[in-house]
Amino acid sequence: MSTGIASVAAHLTRPFATVSPRTRTRIPLIVTAVLLAVLFSVGSVRYEGFLSAQVVLNLLIDNGFLLVVAVGATFVILTGGIDLSVGSMVALSTMLTAWLVESHGWPLATVIPLVLLGGAASGTLMGWIIHTFEIQPFIVTLAGMFLARGLCYTISTESITISDPTAAGIAQTRLYGPGGLFVSIPVVIALAVLVIAFVVLHHTRFGRNVYALGGNEASARLMGLPTGSTKIAVYAVSGLCSALGGLLLTFYMLSGYALHAMGMELDAIAATVIGGTLLTGGSGFVLGTALGVLVLGTIQTVVNFQGTLSSWWTRIVIGALLLVFIVLQRLMSGRRPAAG
Amino acid sequence: MTTQPAKSEAAAAIGRRLAGHRLLWPALILLALLLGNLAFHHDFFSVRVRDGHLYGSLIDILQFGAPLILVALGMTLVIATRGIDLSVGSTVAIAGALACGHISTAAHPGSVATLLTAVALALGVALVLGLANGFLVSGLGVQPIVATLILMVAGRGVAQLITDGQIVTVTSAPYKMIGGGYWLTFPFAVLLAAALVALTALVTRRSALGMLIESVGGNPAASRLVGIRAGGLLALVYVFSALCAAVAGLMISSNVSSADGNNAGLWIELDAILAVVVGGTALTGGRFSLGGTVLGALIIQTLSTTVYTLGVPPETTLVFKAFVVIVVCLVQSPVFRAKVLRRRGAATPRSHATAGAAPQQQEASA
Numbered sequence: 001m002s003t004g005i006a007s008v009a010a011h012l013t014r015p016f017a018t019v020s021p022r023t024r025t026r027i028p029l030i031v032t033a034v035l036l037a038v039l040f041s042v043g044s045v046r047y048e049g050f051l052s053a054q055v056v057l058n059l060l061i062d063n064g065f066l067l068v069v070a071v072g073a074t075f076v077i078l079t080g081g082i083d084l085s086v087g088s089m090v091a092l093s094t095m096l097t098a099w100l101v102e103s104h105g106w107p108l109a110t111v112i113p114l115v116l117l118g119g120a121a122s123g124t125l126m127g128w129i130i131h132t133f134e135i136q137p138f139i140v141t142l143a144g145m146f147l148a149r150g151l152c153y154t155i156s157t158e159s160i161t162i163s164d165p166t167a168a169g170i171a172q173t174r175l176y177g178p179g180g181l182f183v184s185i186p187v188v189i190a191l192a193v194l195v196i197a198f199v200v201l202h203h204t205r206f207g208r209n210v211y212a213l214g215g216n217e218a219s220a221r222l223m224g225l226p227t228g229s230t231k232i233a234v235y236a237v238s239g240l241c242s243a244l245g246g247l248l249l250t251f252y253m254l255s256g257y258a259l260h261a262m263g264m265e266l267d268a269i270a271a272t273v274i275g276g277t278l279l280t281g282g283s284g285f286v287l288g289t290a291l292g293v294l295v296l297g298t299i300q301t302v303v304n305f306q307g308t309l310s311s312w313w314t315r316i317v318i319g320a321l322l323l324v325f326i327v328l329q330r331l332m333s334g335r336r337p338a339a340g
Numbered sequence: 341m342t343t344q345p346a347k348s349e350a351a352a353a354i355g356r357r358l359a360g361h362r363l364l365w366p367a368l369i370l371l372a373l374l375l376g377n378l379a380f381h382h383d384f385f386s387v388r389v390r391d392g393h394l395y396g397s398l399i400d401i402l403q404f405g406a407p408l409i410l411v412a413l414g415m416t417l418v419i420a421t422r423g424i425d426l427s428v429g430s431t432v433a434i435a436g437a438l439a440c441g442h443i444s445t446a447a448h449p450g451s452v453a454t455l456l457t458a459v460a461l462a463l464g465v466a467l468v469l470g471l472a473n474g475f476l477v478s479g480l481g482v483q484p485i486v487a488t489l490i491l492m493v494a495g496r497g498v499a500q501l502i503t504d505g506q507i508v509t510v511t512s513a514p515y516k517m518i519g520g521g522y523w524l525t526f527p528f529a530v531l532l533a534a535a536l537v538a539l540t541a542l543v544t545r546r547s548a549l550g551m552l553i554e555s556v557g558g559n560p561a562a563s564r565l566v567g568i569r570a571g572g573l574l575a576l577v578y579v580f581s582a583l584c585a586a587v588a589g590l591m592i593s594s595n596v597s598s599a600d601g602n603n604a605g606l607w608i609e610l611d612a613i614l615a616v617v618v619g620g621t622a623l624t625g626g627r628f629s630l631g632g633t634v635l636g637a638l639i640i641q642t643l644s645t646t647v648y649t650l651g652v653p654p655e656t657t658l659v660f661k662a663f664v665v666i667v668v669c670l671v672q673s674p675v676f677r678a679k680v681l682r683r684r685g686a687a688t689p690r691s692h693a694t695a696g697a698a699p700q701q702q703e704a705s706a
Contacts, residue, residue: 082485129666133673136623138424138485142610143665150658157655258655266493279486312500312601319494326490330480 029276029288039298047305059297064190065248067293071197072241073268074289075234080214080281081137085144086242087264092148093246098160098256123239127232152258159257171251186248197286214281362620366635373642393522405641406529407588412615414581416633421557422625423484428585430495432605435462435586436593437502443510455514462586470582474575499601509598519594529591557625
């Protein structure tokens with residue numbers, strides 16, 4: 001069975017055989033960019049008012065928190081790990097923020113650093129368990145997912161609306177640009193996170209360690225790279241990003257709710273994969289993740305514009321896209337299938 | 341008198357085997373949970389017969405736990421091959437949606453023929469879904485967690501597409517039988533689950549199939565070298581897992597006489613993985629214990645029941661489960677054992693049992 005597939009795969013990828021591996025890993029990214037362009041062209045031909053700069057900016061406004069979370073997930077996936085706890089961590093952040101601000105009257109200036117610190121700390125703890133006890137990241141972050149979602153419910157099973165004037169002010173601020181276009185403050189924060197992540201991954205020693213760890217952990221260790229601290233650090237980054245994503249979602253929704261961000265871990269992983277990051281680690285682009293988030297957002301927008309399509313189509317299309325990109329990665333990576 | 345030392349030696353050997361048996365810890369945990377419940381509710385263990393049906397908390401645990409036992413059964417074999425199947429929750433939803441959708445539009449919703457078509461439809465589609473998973477894993481060599489993630493994401497959308505986003509309600513006496521009916525005073529779901537577990541145990545433990553699966557999970561490269569066709573075996577376990585999930589989906593939707601694409605089987609994959617791990621099957625693959633999985637599923641179900649009976653908000657079950665996951669994984673982790681449990685002496689029977697169980701022990705546990 002597998003040999004037949006392997007030969008078909010080899011046949012299909014023959015045209016790419018002469019392409020350098022460096023370019024080959026970029027093919028999924030190029031496909032994503034083309035896909036985004038096609039989605040937009042189709043949208044603008046079919047729906048009036050689709051092709052406007054504000055629709056593009058609205059994509060960022062509606063998905064800024066997902067972008068932040070997906071950037072964190074990219075760090076983890078680049079090392080070959082996975083973080084299933086991000087969705088629950090986002091929900092816990094919204095819940096904590098709303099609870100502390102509304103029920104306890106804490107000032108936002110205290111709550112925000114506290115939530116960020118909590119996210120980073122819980123990520124560090126999960127990374128430490130994964131590294132120290134050599135337990136699969138999947139199962140440890142699964143426990144984190146249960147724990148965070150459960151803690152949300154112990155705070156409250158109801159939605160907590162935020163009426164704090166400062167928070168409402170931040171949420172409603174529109175930053176106007178030329179031509180009456182506007183973005184929200186979370187968009188600026190999300191883009192800043194993206195830029196920082198890009199610089200960290202491509203221009204720092206830590207970034208190189210992340211790629212090396214994902215490429216081949218044993219080699220990285222033999223080269224004397226700090227694999228343990230790098231592994232712990234990526235989960236800390238992911239935890240920090242989910243806490244920040246949670247804060248952005250809190251400002252977007254102006255509420256804390258235990259059911260916020262259900263399934264966001266899947267959206268974050270999907271965005272990362274569609275953005276061209278290999279799930280086996282070692283190869284990928286954080287800017288691709290941003291493209292992936294835009295693709296997911298565009299699909300949602302198309303479904304909204306269509307009106308007759310129901311929201312579950314979004315999930316089906318995301319699943320189909322995930323399938324296409326994973327198969328594409330498989331064919332492009334040129335590695336032998338793991339199962340003989 | 342001369343036989344006395346031999347007798348005590350034999351007793352000691354039996355004791356050692358019992359202490360070293362890998363089902364000991366799951367069984368003790370289950371017993372502790374049940375006894376804990378008994379302390380709060382003195383009639384917890386009482387089982388009454390009413391209208392020729394069995395009633396009682398223990399029966400409830402079995403009946404509500406039956407779908408989880410089935411899903412965990414399929415998951416056990418997948419995990420034994422070093423894989424994981426995240427798509428079972430979606431398969432549960434799709435199977436329920438298909439069956440209820442078919443029955444609700446059928447001319448004779450109450451007829452046995454309609455029921456059989458509905459069941460065949462659900463199982464047939466599950467077969468295709470399982471094959472798709474198996475193809476991605478064994479044909480394309482995609483990591484199992486990623487391959488099944490696709491169906492996990494898309495599956496709930498598909499289930500909602502089938503039910504058109506509504507909760508489809510059905511009134512069909514034969515269909516109600518699967519999840520809510522009684523047969524010979526026992527809940528039918530429990531009998532069905534027990535039969536499927538027994539059948540699986542028989543097939544995997546009385547033939548070489550179980551050993552082959554363990555071989556592929558233990559060392560894929562070595563099993564290829566000795567001539568085991570891993571591809572077909574891998575596809576088989578994913579198909580089996582999907583079929584088990586479909587039966588569980590039929591049970592769940594039948595019990596409430598409706599299909600909910602959004603919430604049916606929500607997070608059951610996590611519960612199933614938990615049940616498998618609690619039951620002593622390591623996530624690293626290579627060995628499995630069906631008996632352990634059944635105990636594990638019952639532990640998870642009892643845990644949920646306990647949280648209800650304690651009057652704690654049911655949502656906080658997640659916090660309890662999180663602690664169970666962490667503790668069980670830590671205890672299973674060789675590094676943790678070496679660092680923390682080493683003090684108990686080198687000849688700990690427990691680590692011996694989980695490190696390499698003898699074939700007869702596995703048969704006993706199956």
